[in-house]
Every structure is written in C-alpha cells, then in structure tokens.
Amino acid sequence: MSPAEKRPDDGSPARPIQSRAEFTALYRRLARSTGGARGAAAALAPELVRAAAGEVRLGRTVTMAAPIETRPAPDNPQPAGHRLTSPPEAEAGGAGLHFATDRFSMNxxxxxxxxxxxxxxxxxxxxxxxGVPASTVSAEGATALSVDLVRNGIVGRGVLLDIPRLRGVPWLEPGDHVTADDLRAAEAAQQVRVGAGDILLVRVGHRRRRIETGPWDAAHSRAGLHPEAVEFLAERGVAVLGSDGNNDTAPSPTEGVDFPVHVLGIHTLGLYFMDYLQFEDLVPLCEEADRWSFLCVVAPLRLPAATGSPVNPIAIL
Known part of the structure; x- marks a missing residue:
C-alpha cells in the first residue's frame, strides 16, 4: 500500500489521502500553465471547432442535461422554483387571446x-x-471572469470516458475516486484519446445511481476525480471538464481543502466545469456508433454578471 493510501477499518477499498503539502505542491505545478483571461476555453480556436464538426457521422443529437427539478430532495433542499404566472384558470378557457407565462428561479x-x-x-x-482579486465578486454580481466570457458558446470535440463501464459496475459508490490511471485505462478500452482543446466528460454513474436508488445527501458523499487526476487534464490541454457528479469527491481526499478539483481545475487552470450532467442517453448511442468522441455544443444563458448558468450541452454524433 502506498503512503498516499489509507485503508478504512471497515474493510472497504483503500482510499487515497492527499496531504495539504501534497496539494500545495500540485497547485504550484499546475499554476505554471494557465489559460489566460478566457481560461482554457481560449484553446477552442476556429480550427479545432472545424475539426470537431468532422466528428459527426450519424447526424444524431442527444442532451447531456438532467431535467430541472422543482421538488425538494436530500441533495436538493433548495430546488428550482417554477410557476405559471398567467393566465388565471378562470380566464384560460374563455374567448379571445391569452398567453401562458412562467417564472423560474434557481440555485x-x-x-x-x-x-x-x-x-x-x-x-x-x-x-x-x-490572480484576479476576489473583490470583483459581490452581491451585485461579478465584474470579472463571469459566465458572459462564453456568451458565444463553447463548441468543440467532446470525449466521454465511462469509468463504471471500465470497472464493470453500474456506478462508482459515493466517496470513490477517478484517478489519472482510470482515465488512461478508459481511453485504451474505448479506443479514444483526449487531446488539446477537448471537452472531457467523465461518467461516474452518479445520475444512474440517483435514478435507481433515490437521491441522497450528495453534498457530503459522492464519487468524483482525485485531485492528482487534474494533472492529466493539464498535460492533455483539456478546455472543459464535465461529469454526471460534481467532479469533486466527497468527503474530500485533501486535507483542509473541500473542493480540491474545483480549485485546481477552475482557479488554477482556468477550466470551465459542468456539474451534474447525465450521460444515460448518450452512452447507448456511443456504444451503437462505437465512438466515444463527438461534436459538443454548450450554450450557457447570457447572464453578464453571473458565476454560472444552467446548461443543456448537446452531443452530436
């Protein structure tokens, strides 16, 4: 057993534990390569977008977003709000013209x-x-690095690496980690290679587990990437990282840092993250086509001062 692993007393598999010093050393190594003002998405140059369009073979499109939920659940205590604002029921069936209108709110x-x-x-x-000062984010919104930087969309080559498929299980259990070795093994098994400017999508099976076993407190228990796997993303020049979980493992494997993958990926490398996607519609199509790469189109809402956006990424095979 390596010094970076600790086996729990309950006999479950060994879990890598990263010290604060190890995290800091990794942070400093990754900080040497950043994506500039637009982050890593700046790598999505026109020639890469044109090349990504060549990934289309079947002309099939599939969503990678989950339906927005409006009912409370253990992992969603503040669900999105949705209500019809008009017309009143008494008027809806009356003569003349009426419009049905909605109002949404979301965490x-x-x-x-x-x-x-x-x-x-x-x-x-x-x-x-x-190094942008944190003071640029306030209750009035973000004056720097907001989601408005990608108002023209994120378009590129998507690559889906299916880790449960690699391990022969339906999903990874909460608390489990995806390592850089897992990512390389999935590449080999799926005969695909992650490259510069790619939109890397890592399936941990979170969404399938939620569908089949019901919601749980994912804030405190979920599968995700091990922080050291972020070095793989940097080496390959990935532009965007997405997962059907949060991308980070919980509990955190890093001493004193709750979301180490977010820190290393977003803060250090300038990667855009997509959290809590769903790949259950995409996997069968990839298996049918025997292809795990595709054109990927991501269109966040135009929210000029926001720290993020609901999103509906589309894979085009």
Whole structure:
C-alpha cells in the first residue's frame, strides 16, 4: 500500500489521502500553465471547432442535461422554483387571446441540476483564476471572469470516458475516486484519446445511481476525480471538464481543502466545469456508433454578471 493510501477499518477499498503539502505542491505545478483571461476555453480556436464538426457521422443529437427539478430532495433542499404566472384558470378557457407565462428561479450551483461553473466561481486565498482579486465578486454580481466570457458558446470535440463501464459496475459508490490511471485505462478500452482543446466528460454513474436508488445527501458523499487526476487534464490541454457528479469527491481526499478539483481545475487552470450532467442517453448511442468522441455544443444563458448558468450541452454524433 502506498503512503498516499489509507485503508478504512471497515474493510472497504483503500482510499487515497492527499496531504495539504501534497496539494500545495500540485497547485504550484499546475499554476505554471494557465489559460489566460478566457481560461482554457481560449484553446477552442476556429480550427479545432472545424475539426470537431468532422466528428459527426450519424447526424444524431442527444442532451447531456438532467431535467430541472422543482421538488425538494436530500441533495436538493433548495430546488428550482417554477410557476405559471398567467393566465388565471378562470380566464384560460374563455374567448379571445391569452398567453401562458412562467417564472423560474434557481440555485445554480446546487447538487442536482446540470450547470456550468464560470471562472469567477472559485475563490481561493483571496483570488480568482489568474490572480484576479476576489473583490470583483459581490452581491451585485461579478465584474470579472463571469459566465458572459462564453456568451458565444463553447463548441468543440467532446470525449466521454465511462469509468463504471471500465470497472464493470453500474456506478462508482459515493466517496470513490477517478484517478489519472482510470482515465488512461478508459481511453485504451474505448479506443479514444483526449487531446488539446477537448471537452472531457467523465461518467461516474452518479445520475444512474440517483435514478435507481433515490437521491441522497450528495453534498457530503459522492464519487468524483482525485485531485492528482487534474494533472492529466493539464498535460492533455483539456478546455472543459464535465461529469454526471460534481467532479469533486466527497468527503474530500485533501486535507483542509473541500473542493480540491474545483480549485485546481477552475482557479488554477482556468477550466470551465459542468456539474451534474447525465450521460444515460448518450452512452447507448456511443456504444451503437462505437465512438466515444463527438461534436459538443454548450450554450450557457447570457447572464453578464453571473458565476454560472444552467446548461443543456448537446452531443452530436
């Protein structure tokens, strides 16, 4: 057993534990390569978008977003609000013209609904990505690094790595980690390679587990990437990271840092994150086509001062 692993007393598999010193060393290594003002999405140059369009073979489209939920659940104590604002029921069936209208409200960064994290979402040691002062984020909104930076969309080559498929299980259990070795093994098994500017999507099976066993307190218990796997993302030049979970494991494997993958990915590398997607519609299509790469189109809402946005990413095979 390596020094970075600790086996619990209950006989469950060994779990990697990262010290604060190890995390700091990794943070400093990754900080040497950043994506500039627009973050890593700046790598999505026109030539990469054109190349990604060449991934389309079947002309099939599939959503990677989960339905927005409006009822409380253990992982969603503040669900999105939705109500019809007109017309009143007494008028709806009457003569003449009427319009049905709606009002929505949402906790964008909750643990159930699919969303995109902007570069201003993570504050660490008083700064945002690129050393931007944390004071640029206030109750009035973000004046720097908001989701408005990607108002023209994020378009590129999507690559789905299915870790439960690799391990022969329906999902990873909460608390389990995806390592860099897992990512490389999934590449080999699926005959695909993650490259510069890719939109990397890592399936841990969170959504399937939630569907089949019911919601749980995902804020305190969920599968995700191990922080050291972020070095793989940096080496390959990934532009965006998405998962059907939160991307971070809970409990955190890092001493004194609750969301180490968010810190390393968003704050340090300038990656855009997509949390709580769903891949249950996409996996069968990838298996049918025997392809795990595709054109991916992400269109966040135009929220000029927001730290994130609900999102409906589309895979086009």
């Amino acid at each position: 964008v960064h909750g643990d159930a609904d699919s969303h995109l994290d902007a570069l201003c979402h993570v504050v660490y040691d008083g700064t945002l990505h690129g």
